[in-house]
Amino acid sequence: xxxxxxxxxxxxxxxxxxxxxxxxxxxxxxxxxxxxxxxxxxxxxxxxxxxxxxxxxxxxxxxxxxxxxxxxxxxxxxxxxxxxxxxxxxxxxxxxxxxxxxxxxxxxxxxxxxxxxxxxxxxxxxxxxxxxxxxxxxxxxxxxxxxxxxxxxxxxxxxxxxxxxxxxxxxxxxxxxxxxx
Amino acid sequence: xxxxxxxxxxxxxxxxxxxxxxxxxxxxxxxxxxxxxxxxxxxxxxxxxxxxxxxxxxxxxxxxxxxxxxxxxxxxxxxxxxxxxxxxxxxxxxxxxxxxxxxxxxxxxxxxxxxxxxxxxxxxxxxxxxxxxxxxxxxxxxxxxxxxxxxxxxxxxxxxxxxxxxxxxxxxxxxxxxxxxxxxxxxxxxxxxxxxxxxxx
Numbered sequence: 001x002x003x004x005x006x007x008x009x010x011x012x013x014x015x016x017x018x019x020x021x022x023x024x025x026x027x028x029x030x031x032x033x034x035x036x037x038x039x040x041x042x043x044x045x046x047x048x049x050x051x052x053x054x055x056x057x058x059x060x061x062x063x064x065x066x067x068x069x070x071x072x073x074x075x076x077x078x079x080x081x082x083x084x085x086x087x088x089x090x091x092x093x094x095x096x097x098x099x100x101x102x103x104x105x106x107x108x109x110x111x112x113x114x115x116x117x118x119x120x121x122x123x124x125x126x127x128x129x130x131x132x133x134x135x136x137x138x139x140x141x142x143x144x145x146x147x148x149x150x151x152x153x154x155x156x157x158x159x160x161x162x163x164x165x166x167x168x169x170x171x172x173x174x175x176x177x178x179x180x181x
Numbered sequence: 182x183x184x185x186x187x188x189x190x191x192x193x194x195x196x197x198x199x200x201x202x203x204x205x206x207x208x209x210x211x212x213x214x215x216x217x218x219x220x221x222x223x224x225x226x227x228x229x230x231x232x233x234x235x236x237x238x239x240x241x242x243x244x245x246x247x248x249x250x251x252x253x254x255x256x257x258x259x260x261x262x263x264x265x266x267x268x269x270x271x272x273x274x275x276x277x278x279x280x281x282x283x284x285x286x287x288x289x290x291x292x293x294x295x296x297x298x299x300x301x302x303x304x305x306x307x308x309x310x311x312x313x314x315x316x317x318x319x320x321x322x323x324x325x326x327x328x329x330x331x332x333x334x335x336x337x338x339x340x341x342x343x344x345x346x347x348x349x350x351x352x353x354x355x356x357x358x359x360x361x362x363x364x365x366x367x368x369x370x371x372x373x374x375x376x377x378x379x380x381x382x
Contacts, residue, residue, distance in 0.1 A: 003353075003354065003356070006356065006358060007356055010356070010357065010358040011357075012378040013357045013358055013361065013373075013376075014356070014357035016378070016379065016381075017357065019381055077381065077382065078382055079382070080380060080381070080382050082381065102332070103357070104356075104357075105192070105354070105356050105357075106192070106193070106355065106356060106357045106360060107190065107191075107192050107332050108190065108191050108192070109190040109332060110188045110189075110190055111188055111189050111190065111191065112188045113188075126244070126246075129235065130249050130250075132185075133185065133234070133249045133252075133254060134249055134250055134252075136184055136185065137184075137249070137252055137254075137319055137321075140184065140189075140191070140319070140328060141321070141328075144193065144328075148360070148364065151357070151360065151361070151364065152364045152365075155361050155364060155365055155369070155373065156365070156369070158373075158376065159365070159369045159372035159373050159376065160372075163379075167379060167381070170381055171381060171382060174381055174382050175382070
C-alpha cells in the first residue's frame, strides 16, 4: 500500500490517540502517569480542530478559546467527531513545551521549546554554536520521546482486551462533557 | 523559522538501511557533490542542494559544519524562478494586441496564441529573480531518524529524492501507523493491523 492510501486508511489511529490523550489528561486533572517515568503534565489549550467522516464528505470544526471554554469541541465529540489537531502543553521535570499536533500524520507544528540558560546567553564561537544546536536537538527529541511514550501507552491499551473498558470510560467522559456545555 | 531559533514545525522520518563504513568521509564527499549551486547569474529555472543550517549562502561546509556530535544538520535549499499567472496573462495579451495591430488582423489563431504564451513565459522567466526556500533537517545517526523542519508536502518529496541521491538511503515519513509498528512488539503489531476505527460516543 502506498503512503497516501495508508495515511487515508489509518488516519484514525492518530486521531483516536489525540482524543484519548485529551480524555487521559483530564482524567487526573492535566497529568498523565507514564509507566516508569512518573507524571507528565499534558494540558489541551486554546485551539482544536475536529474532524468527522472521510474524503469529500468529511466535516471539520475549528474551535479556539480558553481551556475551559472549548464548548464546541466538547459538543463535537458528542456528535462523533474526533480530534485532528490540538494545541498542547507538555511538561516534565523543569521543561515545558507547547506545540500543535496534527494527528493523522503526526506533525509537530509551532513547537515552542522550554527556555534554557544557554539559549538566552547565545554566543558566536563554533563551540558555542554547536552547543546551542545540540541543546535544541535534545529538546526537540525529548518532546518526541515524551509523545512517543504517550502514544505507546495508548497503543498498548488500544490493541489489548482492556480497550473495551477504556472505551466505556471515554464515552462516559464525552457524555458528561457534552452535558456540561 | 527553523530549528535554530524561534518556534518550529517538523515531521519525523526514519532512515532505512545501513550507513557506509567511514561515514564522515563518505558524508563529506556526498554532501559537497550535492551542495547547492547558485542560479542567480544563469537562466536556470530550478536548483536544489544542501547548505549550512547557519547560513544559506554557505555551501562549502568548512570544518564539516554539518557535523554536530552524532547528528548531521543540513538545510535543503531550493531556488526557483517563478512567473505569477496574472503577470504571464497580462504580458501575453499585451503581445497579442501588439501583433494584431502590427499585422492588421482582427484575431489571433490558437496555435499562435500558444506560441506567444510560451515565448513570453520564457522571457519573463529569465527576468524573474529565483525565489529561495530553505528547510532545515537534523539526522540522528545512532537511531536512524530524521527531523525535517517543514510541513510542506512538496518539500517532503524533494527531500526524499535528494536524500536518496546524496546518501543512497531511503527515508520514510513516520506517520502514526509506522511509528506504532516500531513501538509495538510483533504480536501487538499484528493486532494493530486488524483494528478498525471506533466510535467514541
